[in-house]
Amino acid sequence: MRESIIMKIHYGTALGAVVLVAVHILMRLSQKYSDSLQYQNVLANYHFLPYALMLEVVLILLSVHGFNGLRVILLELKQGATYERAINYGSIAAMAALVAYGSRTILMAGMGVS
């Protein structure tokens, strides 16, 4: 993939994450802050499908942005064809693993499995 496309995704995910994380934080203000962190209220968030979907999107945006950022830092740190290939594929694998693990958590909480 061309670097410009990757960087457009990088900037896009950053903007998207800022908006959705702001929504996520503002949702805490819909009730008393300490109440928003009560076990039952947190579970209720996952049972509310639109909110669970938003959390899933936040997870994807932050994983893509974060791991691409890490990839860029590591590419600037050291150079070499083998190293760079390892960093590129390693970042994608780590990103996929984190999204899979986070999605599993969202899905299980949504289905009421603890």
Place this chain on the structure above:
Amino acid sequence: MATVSVPKSSEETTTQPSTITLRIKRSNPSESTEKTFSEFQVPVQKWTTVLEAILYVKQNLDHSVGVRYSCRQASCGSCGMKINGKPALACYTKLSELGTSIVTVEPMNNFPIIRDLAVNFEQLISNHKKIKPFIVREDSEITPGTKEFIQKPEDLEKFLQFSYCIKCGLCNSACPTMATDTSFLGPQALAQAFRYTADNRDQGKDERLKIVDDSHGIWRCHFAGSCSHVCPKGVDPAMAIQLLRGYLLGFRK
């Protein structure tokens, strides 16, 4: 009306040459990895440049000091070096402007050292060549039946500032990305990529953008701005890089 008067006496107008300590970083990687500083006492006048001080050392104190220079008027870009820690042209920096009695000169960062103050420009020149620093188009002004390529003053304004580059390498030396990413194209090459891409006579935009749109290309610039800060010709490579990014992000056509 301006009045020009004769100097009163020679005693009042003649400034006594003061002396500064010139510290020159010495190394010769082809022989050893050792790096030392040699100190010299150099007499200076108000107008003495760092290059003149180095040449004084070469002529009178130690002829073995390795330094590259040519025009002595900030046109050739040969005498770039770190002066008191900051990349600058030795011929364009007056000792009196530095305001210190000890002046330290070192070879530029981010370049392999040949000897003492002389560094290897091979990568700078190869990166410069890589971005096709010329007008790319099929026809030419000398093809029969064609006319000269028209360029309005406003077209020239778009890139004129960036065409003042003398390839001295100071921008690459100051660039923090170049310090860690040895494959990075560098501010010099990227600024020149913009200079030719913005030229309305050029038709090589797509080719050139493909070259800079690399994992070690334009996106590795973090806009520290050090390149523009040290440029002796006011080229502003940091701005050129941001403008070039505009083409890749679709803000510029």
